[in-house]
Amino acid sequence: MKMNPGQDEAVKYISGPCLVLAGAGSGKTRVITTKIAHLVQNCSYQARNIAAVTFTNKAAREMKERIGQTLGKKEAKGLMVSTFHTLGLNIIRKEYKTLGIKQNFTLFDDQDQIALLKELTQDTLEEDKELIDQLRSSISNFKNELVLPPQAIARAQMPQDRLFAECYDSYMRHMKAYNALDFDDLIMMPTLLLRLNQEVRDRWQDKIRYLLVDEYQDTNTSQYELVKLLVGSRAKFTVVGDDDQSIYSWRGARPENLSLLQKDFPGLKVVKLEQNYRSTQRILKAANILIDNNPHEFGKRLFSELGYGDPIKVFTTKNEEHEAEKVVSELLAHKFMSRTDYKDYAILYRGNHQSRLFEKALMTNRIPYKISGGTSFFSRAEIKDMMAYLRLLVNPDDDNAFLRVVNVPRREIGPTTLEKLGNYANMRNISLFAASFEMGLEQTLTGRGLQSIRGFTRWLVELSDQEQRADSIDAVRDMIRDIHYEDWLYETSPSAKAAEMRMKNVSELYRWVTEMLKGDDLDEEMTLAQVVTRLTLRDMLERNEDEDDSDQVQLMTFHASKGLEYPYVFMVGMEEGILPHQSSIDEDNVEEERRLAYVGITRAQRGLFMMLCKERRQFGEVIKPEPSRFLFELPQDDLEWDLRKKPASAQEKQQKGKKGVANLRALFNK
DNA sequence: TCGAAAGACTTTTTT
């Protein structure tokens, strides 16, 4: 397929920094992959000196695959295509000595982080989930902004800031003692290292001679800094982004990094991609008009040559059950009429909790569906147990893993024993594992408790010896055998069938681990430590692994839908309070919600359906939401409100529409 | 020590 002039320009411009403003569906992935091929085939770049960075593993995988097709295995060898976090992990793994980190570090996931913070704050703060959450996001913000504990403490103004900064300090110390890193460390550590250490910086700048960044509007401060440090003064890079699709500011993303780029690199070449190859003209018109309600730094107007297309259908339903049923009936009717597949339809919603009713409706109608973002493989108890064991094997100082499995299966190590051990470890500021061997412990802990604990830790020592000295696969196998995990599952599961399922999951994990340890033609063999970090990262990055090309209706949040496309899209819960979400209205941040709606609309290729309810149950209480303001911002000529049924209700709906517009005016006048 | 039952709390979005 031929490239359009904009795409061509974006691909060919390689002499300096390049920003590609790529509207939804404008073929940005193709630009990136073609550009990489161009660099290798025509510009004498070696694949091993090119890095492409994305935000999700899925995107990285897709990109890798596409490049493999264009370039061929040989030419693509050594090409770095990864997420920001994996890139960070790779840098850390190579530079761990300079960073002062032990090689076999553990990656803490959210749960581990929460557990640690709870423990740290139990004396200072009373147990408060919300406060822990605030603290967590505060620490995350510090790291995203590259603020270290001393600076954080110095900067603190309010008592609360000070408290948080001190927790941050102690959190970092403990992470060090546990030999653990968290998610944000994967970016912050390499960034600070590159900033402070010229030798390392030179080495990486020499390694990565051309850098490409996808979804650039989602980068946060530390990620942008990492980009700047990696490209150096040579400034050979291409970033691709779309400020209209910036929907992650709550997570630290800085869409202003787009305009900062112009300041930081005055020679920046800006290319706009405005031709959309995905949607009908009508869908794009709606999207354009909606997003015009937001202020813009870079103006952009998408157009399409795919024809005008069908009107956008809007359905008002009685309540949320009815909404789900209506989606199903419309979907079935539409599928029957147009002879499409289930996989051509996506149902998009604002919050995960909304999925339930749609699931129910789909299930009762025996429609196959797939939810992205639900409970992941790794959040199953049996998998968390096994992961904890693997983590312990690699890094016995990992207290969270220790606590999770010390008594699973039962080892007669109860809370009292653990409390004593914990107190002792705390006092000496060492890990639980280390504490178990100390003579001093015998002062507080005696008899059976001590024996059980030492039995456990000695067993761990033996296994990790075996892992290091002999074969990792054998060690893992022996470990699973030693703990009789299968028996434990049968004992504790509600039914034999459930136990069987769980054991199947465990075997699946075991298979993954052994495969990764052995390596194959695509991936090199890894140490167990690498496998464990990789799996934890995978757990965090992709909640839905199995890429299933079977015929299923897709259910996901608006956020999760970014980057995807479907012939027909249902946007549900188009109500004030949901989209835009109430908290965004309260915080006066409706613009990001509008972008979210924009992302939803631009997912659709041919058909778009919007659903809203007149009544909705919230915390058991019935509320009567107003239609979303976004519905009134869309071009009304392109909407087709469902007014077929009883004329009485049609009138009601029309009135509702007027009321909504009146409300909108009221908001404007405010 | 476990299960049932009452009670509290929930709803943003996720790398």
Next chain:
DNA sequence: AGTCTTTCGA
């Protein structure tokens, strides 16, 4: 309404 947590009784 549904889910997770705590509490109470056996």
